[in-house]
Amino acid sequence: MVYSQSTIRRYPQDLSLWRVPTGYAAETFISEATFRQGHRAIESGTSKKRKRENKGDVGIVDGAGAYKGPWARYEAERPDAASDEEFGDDEEVEIVYEEDEIEENPAPAPKKLAGTDYQDTEALGETSEFVGSEQYDYQGRTYMHVPNDLDIKLTGDRGEAKNFIPKKLVHTYKYHTKSITQVRFLPDSGHLLLSASADSKIALWSVYGNRELLRTYSGHTKSVNDIDFNPAGTQFVSASYDRYMKIWDTETGKCLNKFTTGKTPHVVRINPSIPHEFLAGMSDKKILQYDTRSGEMVQEYDHHLGPVNTITFCDEDRRFVTTSDDKSLRAWEYGIPVPIKFIAEPYMFSMVRSAPHPSGKYIAFQSSDNQITVYSSSDRFRQNRKKSYRGHNVAGYAPDVAISPDGNFVSSGDSGGYVCFWDWKTCKMYHKIQASDAPVLAVQWHPRESSKVITGDLNGVLKYWD
Known part of the structure; x- marks a missing residue:
């Protein structure tokens, strides 16, 4: 040798x-x-x-044909007595050569429950449950009816109402078991509140009266990323890490339609001028446009180089602006899949949340470098260098940014548990509220009340401030 x-x-x-x-x-x-x-x-x-026993079936735990996998013994190592006992005299044992273990087209393993999953990742049936005290009032109306017996007018023209910074905690909503990802007031009236959470649930709350949990929406199997109402508030769309986007009826809780491309949707926005169409920003860099009536995708916008984070309609909904992890901003004509504006500067960071200014002239973006930047939403889409809101910490998280209905205040969550308020004109921080001991990720202004703000934190707690 x-x-x-x-x-x-x-x-x-x-x-x-x-x-x-x-x-x-x-x-x-x-x-x-x-x-x-x-x-x-x-x-x-x-x-x-050297021959080996058959690896067995992954679906069988014990007994004949049980799964051995890499622990299958070599033929020479298997004692004759043990083989007779274990497999029986009349049972044939299939022997495979070691070099045959790598199959060209292996059969897919049966879908098992992963240890970190909430449940099986296949889309289950959607369910909704009314959990409030009374589903109908004395006239047979549901919670969708706007109350008119309050000391504030929730319908009609808002007028020249002025906003103020909230100072005290009014109410705490508790139902979710994991982080709040997004909150939305019912458009126009604001007498209902919708919350989405990482516990895969969506909840509807009453803002007035006993401020109770009214309805829960179940059907997603993983964290819900985003929610958005249609202009009337009768329906809303939800997006989740289970890769599904679903249209729900706000009143009945019925799932009206669902959409998936096999990729994760990060942000969804219903077009306010065309309520039966919505846009979805996906993890595979695309923005998809769906028609909820036909259930089909009608347009695809594919120019970003990273997952899409924000979609903001502007110019009377004829255009929209998107940002992405590729640290760029793109503006589009609605329905035309070619950007009309592309902004990517060396100093830019990825912008993770956005909010349009009530005037329709600006969009505020939560930038990952601990500041809120402002871009014009007109033809030029330039950054307004004079407006930069600093003093909060958002690195590692994606706290929401919201602008008061009168346009005078900018608010944002903070990883230290604060809600921060800035003056829109001077960019100076007015006030900071310690809203939680966990990062505050969701914040929204009430569309009608002068100083009401809702916040949602990493622990799943919603707090209502006045």
């Missing part, structure tokens, strides 16, 4: 002999390439002779 010089040692008494594990070998001259070739031939020859 020939041994490589790297595996043997010279025997000191006789310079012509080499000490090897099995004795001594005479010195001979052989090239490294020849040695490697012979070594491979011997190794492949022994591997062909």
Whole structure:
């Protein structure tokens, strides 16, 4: 037998002999390439002779045909007595060669419940439950009816109402078990509140009266990323990490339609001017436009180089602006899949949340470098260098940014548990509220009340401030 010089040692008494594990070998001259070739031939020859038992079926835990996988023994190592006992005399044991273990087209493994999943990731049936005290009032109306017996007018023209900074906690809503990802007031009236959470649930709350939990919406199997009402508030769309986007009826809780491309939607926005269409920003860099009536995708916007984070309608909903993890901003004409504006500067960071200014002239973006930046939403889409709101910490999180209905205040969550308020004109921080001991991720202004703000934190707690 020939041994490589790297595996043997010279025997000191006789310079012509080499000490090897099995004795001594005479010195001979052989090239490294020849040695490697012979070594491979011997190794492949022994591997062909070694046979293994069948790996078994992954669906069988115990008994005949149970899954052995990489622990399947070699035929030579299996004692005859054990094989007779274990498999029986009349049962055939399929033997496979070791080199045959890699299959060209293996059958997919049965779908099992992953240890970190909430439940099986297949889309389950959607359910909704009314959990409030009274589903109908004395006139047979549901909670969708706007109350008119309050000291504030929730319908009609809002007028020149002025906003103020909230100072005290009014109410705490508790139902969710994981982080709040988004909150939305019912458009126009604001007498209902919708919350989405990482516990895969969506909840509807009453803002007035006993401020109770009214309805829960279940059907997503993973964290819900985003929610958005249609202009009338009768329906809303939800997006989740289970890769589904679903249209829900706010009043009945029925799931009206669901959409998926196999990719994760990060943000969804219903077009306020075309309520039966919505946009979805996806993890595969695309923005998809869906028609909820036909259930089909009608347009695809594919120019970003990273997952899409924000979608903001502007110019009377004829255009929209998107931002992405590629640290760029793009503006689009609605329905035309070519950007009309592209902004990517070396100093820009990825912008993770957005809010349009009530005037319709600006959009505020939560930037990952701990500031809120402002861009014009007109033809030029330029950054307003004079407006930068700092003093809060958002790195590692994506806290929401919201602008008061009168346009005078900018508010944002903070990773330290604060809600921060800035003056829109001067960019100075007015006030900071310690809203939680966990990061505050969601914040929204009430559309009608002068100083009401809702916040949602990483612990799943919603707090209502006045």
